[in-house]
Amino acid sequence: MINVFLNNSLLYVPTGGNSLIIPVYLNAAPPVGKKVLLPQTQVIDEGCIKSIESITSTGTELSIINYFNSQAVNVIRENDLIKFSLTLKIDDNIQPVQQLPLGSINSDKRKGKKLAFMLKNINTRKSFIQRHDSGAFTTLFPCVVPLIFYY
């Protein structure tokens, strides 16, 4: 029997308010299990995160990003993005978002829909992405994993 009483609502948030890209820089392929910390981003730490998206260079999203000092860096490819998850921490004991697959917050994979979060007091400096898959990368290094935060 298949239940019919589910409320199949969209987890959707409009893009109003503020947004920025947090670029997670990878100089080389991190070892499996390695936690790569996000750069500390004060406006995120002080704001309320409403949505998060991951971006790849596969398809039509974003091929190159201008990293610090206008350094042009490759954006990670889709088949490498899915090797990673995202953990957002408030402190060492409180992790509201644990091991969120970056492929599950990719806009292309979600058909343009966004997950709607309500996350306050996140400490970006303690938050990280983590590699789980030991497979070889096709993205050329250095590369960036861009995460768009709507806040």
Added chain:
Amino acid sequence: MSNIIANLAIYNSLIVEAKINRTPQNGDSYTFDFNSTLAKAQIYGIELITAEQLSASPSGNTVIAQNAANGLIFTFTQYKTELQFTQDMPGTRLVPSLYQGITPIWKPRKISLEKSFFQITDNTNLNLNDTVLLQFFFELDRTKEI
């Protein structure tokens, strides 16, 4: 209406996994391990993660292929009452990339994870040692227990 909107916002998420540790046979069932965080949680959203979202699980296992989702059905059991509030839900309905990006939303409730399970109905695209990952969206002690 405001309650519905509040339920859509994600306060917490985590993933749990169940490894297919026998040669997959149609009719086989697998439960999920007890999770101390989820035992305290009001769960309102569940997604099935496939290799299109995460190619290897945090414990290093191969995640099921996306085309294996149509060979799985899921049953979720409510805590205390042991009501199976979702019976035999097709895995494809839990994968947003197969379902127009939509995530199914339930009224927040405590789930007995170890009494929830999935069953294999078509083993065509499943392999031994593949792992089934579920991503739970939940809130901790902020809504009344149902």
